[in-house]
Amino acid sequence: MNKSFKAIMRSEQFGYALEDSKEKLVEEKAAVEWESRVAFTLASHEFGLVFEALAEGMRSKNASFFSACLVSATWLVHMLSVLPDTGIRGAARHCLLKQYISILKSSNNLDDKALAMLAVRSFMNDADGMKDLSFYIKDILKTIRELKKSSVLAYDMLKILSDGKESSSDIWNHEELNQVDCSTNGEVLSIVYFKNIIFFGHSDGMLKVWEGGARILDLIQESHEHTKAVTSLSILQSGEKLYSGSLDKTVRVWTVRDKIISCVEVHDMRDQVHNLTVANTIACFTPHGAGVKVFSWNGGFKSLNPNKSVKSLALEHGKLYCGCQDNSIQEIDLATETLGAIQAGNRKLLGKSHPVHALKVHDGLLYSAGSSADGTMIKRGFTH
Known part of the structure; x- marks a missing residue:
């Protein structure tokens, strides 16, 4: 209809006879009436x-x-x-x-x-x-x-x-309270929150500490000790220690006191660190490539599932859950005295080949987020 209208306007501008446009309108009206009659006849036949x-x-x-x-x-x-x-x-x-x-x-x-x-x-x-x-x-x-x-x-x-x-x-509603420009240090690749304190990890290696109370964001501290992107952050439930994983192949341990962080340990991971998750005695992360690496703070390493492409990790109560490219979730029992005793189990959620991009364990429930091919599905299931 818009096309016809524009054509009519152009024809008038060029001085063509208005009778042509009138004829077109009559033809269009007749076509609409014919279409309605045909549809009514077809639909009404034998009810x-x-x-x-x-x-x-x-x-x-x-x-x-x-x-x-x-x-x-x-x-x-x-x-x-x-x-x-x-x-x-x-x-x-x-x-x-x-x-x-x-x-x-x-x-x-x-x-x-x-x-x-x-x-x-x-x-x-x-x-x-x-x-x-x-x-x-x-x-x-x-x-x-x-x-x-x-x-x-x-x-x-x-x-x-x-x-x-x-x-x-929508899945959830939100109201924007505040916004700050962090582009000077590249993309924000990781974020973790604890009692109104927000920690940002940037693509240039910068780690920033913000206070998020009173509906505003105040920058408290900046630290640039990582030489490459800070891909993941993890904090203990006590809030006393913060852990940062980076593409510079290190994990740094930070103390958190009075909203200020101080780096107290640097651990060489021998590989790029992604999806870092931490317990009191061990750290788990996905390296560049496939599998999962489990690192003891005493210095020992254990590699698991070297043939699995792992996209996400979640850790709770001594069990590590690995979301994989093939839509399976690996369950690994970490409640052992030595790294050598850790073995991988397997729970397959679906038979499709869509990756599990994110995992979260809370209160006995495992939440997993999958591919947009399934509408960005979020599933949950019992962990026991």
């Missing part, structure tokens, strides 16, 4: 028998036949939302809704998902449609959250499903 046929076609394994049925069904469903309701809308939902939800959940074709989303949006135009959709709300929200940033239609659907408050459809 929606066409929808049963289209649903059967959408279950076909023949790609071209499936696509033709999907496009036709989506067009008819859209037309029903603008035509007077004679009870056919309910028949269409009964035949097609499950198929559309299945496409939203499992299709890898973005065009198919977009068509399914358009049909679902058409079903949302009446109260009975919203009632039927309530049984599939989790599946719908998962997909339209993925598409929200690239689709106005998805954003519109989220607002409807959350009673006009789109933010309530």
Whole structure:
């Protein structure tokens, strides 16, 4: 419609006859009326028998036949939302809704998902449609959250499903209290918090200490003892010691007193340090490459799972959990007297090949965050 309007405006500017634009408007009106009549005739025949046929076609394994049925069904469903309701809308939902939800959940074709989303949006135009959709709300929200940033239609659907408050459809809400520019020291690659004190690790090796109380951020201290990026930070529950891991192949131990940090130990890790996690007697990290390294503060090393690409670590109650590239989680019992006695166990969460990017253990529950291919899934499970 916008294209036609712009063409009309251009033709007027160049002095072409206005009769041409009037004829086009008449033609467009006639085309809309013809489309409405065809849609009404097809949908009304045998009280929606066409929808049963289209649903059967959408279950076909023949790609071209499936696509033709999907496009036709989506067009008819859209037309029903603008035509007077004679009870056919309910028949269409009964035949097609499950198929559309299945496409939203499992299709890898973005065009198919977009068509399914358009049909679902058409079903949302009446109260009975919203009632039927309530049984599939989790599946719908998962997909339209993925598409929200690239689709106005998805954003519109989220607002409807959350009673006009789109933010309530998000995982969490936030209010920006303060913002400071840290770009002079490169990216912030790691952050840890303890009792209103926030520690930042930067890509140039800088470590900064901030006080975050009273809704403001005050810089307390800067330390540039690492020569390369500070990739990870860890702090003991007591808050007395801070540990920093870096691409300079060292782990530094810092005392924390009166909001000031002092480096008291430097340990050579012989490899780049990523995902550092610390207990009282050992440190665990992922090196450059594969596997996990366990380091005793007495100086001993133990390498585990050298053939596993580990993306994330979590440590609690003497057990180390490793999130891997192949979507498995390795459970390693660290409650032993010697490094040599540590063995790796295995818990496979899913049979897909998506990496586990982040892990967190708290109060007997293990939280894992996966790939965007699954909608940036967050799972939780018992650790015992």
